[in-house]
Amino acid sequence: MSFESYSENLLRYPELGFSLDLSRMDIAPSFREEMSGKVAKAFADIKALEAGEIANPDEGRMVGHYWLRNPALAPNEQLRKEITEPLAALKEFASQVHAGEIKAPGGSHFQNLLIVGIGGSALGPQFIVEALGSASPVATYFFDNTDPAGMDRTLEEIGTDLDKTLVLVISKSGGTPETRNGMLEAKAAYESHGLNFAQHAVAITGEDSKLFNFAKSEGFVEIFPMEDWVGGRTSVMSTVGLVPMALQDIDVDELLGGAAAMDELTRQESNNAAMELALAWYHEGNGKGEKDMVVLPYKDSLLLMSKYLQQLVMESLGKELDLDGNVVHQGIAVYGNKGSTDQHAYVQQLRDGVHNFFATFIEVRKPRSGESIEVEEGVTSGDFLQGFLRGTRSALYENGRHSVTISIPEVTPHTVGQLIALFERAVSFYASLVNINAYHQPGVEAGKAAAGVFLDLLKKVSGALADEPMSASEIAGKTGGDAEAVYHCLTHLAASGRARQVMGATAAQDQFAK
Numbered sequence: 001m002s003f004e005s006y007s008e009n010l011l012r013y014p015e016l017g018f019s020l021d022l023s024r025m026d027i028a029p030s031f032r033e034e035m036s037g038k039v040a041k042a043f044a045d046i047k048a049l050e051a052g053e054i055a056n057p058d059e060g061r062m063v064g065h066y067w068l069r070n071p072a073l074a075p076n077e078q079l080r081k082e083i084t085e086p087l088a089a090l091k092e093f094a095s096q097v098h099a100g101e102i103k104a105p106g107g108s109h110f111q112n113l114l115i116v117g118i119g120g121s122a123l124g125p126q127f128i129v130e131a132l133g134s135a136s137p138v139a140t141y142f143f144d145n146t147d148p149a150g151m152d153r154t155l156e157e158i159g160t161d162l163d164k165t166l167v168l169v170i171s172k173s174g175g176t177p178e179t180r181n182g183m184l185e186a187k188a189a190y191e192s193h194g195l196n197f198a199q200h201a202v203a204i205t206g207e208d209s210k211l212f213n214f215a216k217s218e219g220f221v222e223i224f225p226m227e228d229w230v231g232g233r234t235s236v237m238s239t240v241g242l243v244p245m246a247l248q249d250i251d252v253d254e255l256l257g258g259a260a261a262m263d264e265l266t267r268q269e270s271n272n273a274a275m276e277l278a279l280a281w282y283h284e285g286n287g288k289g290e291k292d293m294v295v296l297p298y299k300d301s302l303l304l305m306s307k308y309l310q311q312l313v314m315e316s317l318g319k320e321l322d323l324d325g326n327v328v329h330q331g332i333a334v335y336g337n338k339g340s341t342d343q344h345a346y347v348q349q350l351r352d353g354v355h356n357f358f359a360t361f362i363e364v365r366k367p368r369s370g371e372s373i374e375v376e377e378g379v380t381s382g383d384f385l386q387g388f389l390r391g392t393r394s395a396l397y398e399n400g401r402h403s404v405t406i407s408i409p410e411v412t413p414h415t416v417g418q419l420i421a422l423f424e425r426a427v428s429f430y431a432s433l434v435n436i437n438a439y440h441q442p443g444v445e446a447g448k449a450a451a452g453v454f455l456d457l458l459k460k461v462s463g464a465l466a467d468e469p470m471s472a473s474e475i476a477g478k479t480g481g482d483a484e485a486v487y488h489c490l491t492h493l494a495a496s497g498r499a500r501q502v503m504g505a506t507a508a509q510d511q512f513a514k
């Protein structure tokens with residue numbers, strides 16, 4: 001590839017030190033021409049969304065995450081207040097915690113945070129603390145699952161410091177079972193140490209949700225609001241992400257400022273990094289997600305970026321129906337870890353194996369804050385990191401595998417804000433290009449409903465166990481439900497010490513008793 005061609009395909013925002021290199025995507029100039037109608041519609045759509053249109057028609061909701069970093073954009077005064085008042089309150093709360101004006105009931109400063117949440121109510125805070133929290137005055141722990149062993153492990157890590165640990169229970173809906181369970185497990189742990197849970201707990205949730213009412217009645221230290229016009233996966237710049245950030249002493253204004261700057265630059269109709277990224281995704285996957293997105297940040301602190309983007313992209317774009325009700329089965333699969341570590345894991349397949357992906361390299365130009373030693377004559381560890389990034393990009397391209405390279409000067413609240421905004425806006429644009437609603441998640445409900453069916457059956461199966469051993473089919477005869485579903489309940493009860501299992505030659509011949 002000629003240098004001219006690289007240069008023509010390198011989009012730069014010099015004021016941010018940001019660039020987006022699309023040269024290795026091999027997009028013919030005619031493609032933009034072909035897409036011009038869809039692109040014009042996507043610009044009109046995002047304008048309407050930012051003006052407060054019901055952009056999430058299924059849920060009848062506005063989509064307001066772009067207002068969070070520019071409240072002046074919000075369509076009315078009430079909405080502006082819903083952004084600015086909690087922002088001022090959370091900063092004040094964090095400064096009171098840091099000053100020891102709000103402290104643990106025993107009199108110590110809060111030294112730890114335990115964040116209880118899942119999906120969009122955990123991934124943003126997890127990504128942020130990993131990227132920016134190295135100098136934080138508090139240690140942060142998470143319950144982001146209903147795995148009892150995982151919670152036990154986290155509690156063991158906190159150890160005897162539970163009395164100095166502030167719990168943030170985060171749930172927009174306030175009714176997510178995993179989060180409810182995590183909160184109840186945390187409460188039980190506090191009580192087993194003779195501590196009052198509510199006096200160590202803060203809720204971040206929608207007004208009048210189950211969690212809101214629980215927090216009110218128990219007397220939590222504080223409740224921060226979460227508005228229905230902010231989706232979980234785009235909530236990191238709402239109270240969901242900013243309360244933890246402020247407590248971790250990470251500059252929230254810088255994060256918001258970085259996002260606002262990227263928003264502004266990606267409102268323009270030319271030199272628009274978010275639109276170019278969305279078009280590149282469309283081109284690569286034929287507008288049908290035929291290629292997976294492999295995210296490779298060459299910086300350890302951005303390790304969780306692929307996980308964060310996985311939810312943002314896959315929950316937003318993975319849809320069965322388009323906005324006209326046609327079955328489209330849209331989506332883009334996202335996975336990744338970090339470079340150059342993955343060079344020694346799956347890059348072998350990327351280079352030589354099944355060709356079902358494109359790579360997204362994230363380059364952080366500044367290697368480290370201090371001086372570097374030479375690991376070989378004239379060469380530092382950072383030179384190696386850069387060498388591996390450049391080398392992998394070239395090696396992939398030589399074998400016909402495309403890549404995008406996003407470059408930022410260093411990992412700061414401002415640049416992380418830019419990256420989040422870039423991908424949020426690329427998702428908004430891509431959703432318009434393929435005509436889907438990026439802001440609902442009907443598929444998640446199917447799994448939740450099925451889990452409810454399992455739990456109901458589990459209770460019946462547990463009640464039907466007797467001293468006399470029976471097979472799964474015999475128990476199914478008493479409880480209803482199909483024998484396989486009953487069998488899964490029985491093996492789970494046996495594994496958790498609530499049933500006895502006598503193995504037969506086959507699953508159908510296994511016997512179960514009380």
Ligand SMILES: O=P(O)(O)OC[C@H]1O[C@](O)(CO)[C@@H](O)[C@@H]1O
Pocket residue numbers: 118119120121170171172173174175176179231232233315441444
């Ligand atoms: O904040 P909540 O309501 O607990 O929801 C947690 C997550 O669950 C989902 O609704 C579905 O996975 C996500 O969209 C959301 O971020």
